[in-house]
Amino acid sequence: MKDTMLSAAIALSAICLAFSAQAASDAPPKPLPPQQKNFPLDQTWQLKELNGKPISSDLDVSLKIDGALHASGYSGCNSWSAVIYPVKDQHLAMGPPALTKKQCDKDTMAIEFDFLSVLHSGPTWDLVNGELVIKGPRGTLRLARSL
Numbered sequence: 137m138k139d140t141m142l143s144a145a146i147a148l149s150a151i152c153l154a155f156s157a158q159a160a161s162d163a164p165p166k167p168l169p170p171q172q173k174n175f176p177l178d179q180t181w182q183l184k185e186l187n188g189k190p191i192s193s194d195l196d197v198s199l200k201i202d203g204a205l206h207a208s209g210y211s212g213c214n215s216w217s218a219v220i221y222p223v224k225d226q227h228l229a230m231g232p233p234a235l236t237k238k239q240c241d242k243d244t245m246a247i248e249f250d251f252l253s254v255l256h257s258g259p260t261w262d263l264v265n266g267e268l269v270i271k272g273p274r275g276t277l278r279l280a281r282s283l
Contacts, residue, residue, distance in 0.1 A: 173263065175222035177203050181268050181279035186250055188276065195244065197251055199268075199279060207255075211248040213240035220255070228270065230256045250275055 183197035184190065191197060198209035207220040207230070218233040233252055239245070259272025270277040 173226060175201065175226075175228075175261065176263065176268070177201055180209070180282040182282040183251060183277060184267070184280050185278035186247060186254075186275065191247065195247065197247065198282060199255070211235070211251055212244045213248050214238050216252065218255075222261070226260050226262060228255065228259055228261055230258075232256075251277065 178200070180198055180200040183195075183199075186197075195212050196210045197212045199207060200209055201207045201220050201222075205219055205221055206217065208215070208217040210216070214236040216233045216235045219231040221229045223229050233256070235252075240248075253274040254270060254272045254277050257272035257274040259270045259274075259277075261268060261270045263269075266281065268277075268279040268281075270279070
């Protein structure tokens with residue numbers, strides 16, 4: 137009798153396992169996490185908009201991050217460089233920038249300050265319709281690829 141009960145318990149366990157395996161295969165697959173984009177290295181980007189306001193085409197404000205993660209450009213008045221790391225979830229982490237010491241008019245200096253502040257604030261980045269959009273707690277930059 138014990139052998140019969142043991143055989144029945146084993147058979148019942150096997151049936152339960154078969155049903156649970158079937159139920160698991162009928163479950164919808166888990167969604168994949170959002171695909172991470174790669175930052176466009178070795179390309180020069182020209183600032184077109186700062187916090188929704190257009191930047192004059194006469195003003196040179198640019199960003200380039202090379203393959204060694206060294207960023208450089210022109211901030212409207214001064215040349216600048218820094219180390220910038222594209223990190224998880226399309227964020228940028230920037231070290232302190234090195235700047236030349238030229239002084240320009242008040243408006244140009246304000247654009248320079250805002251541009252570098254946004255980059256230094258741990259912003260997110262995305263490619264939208266061929267433009268590089270950088271958003272952080274200190275503002276938004278919209279840059280177009282420079283030739």
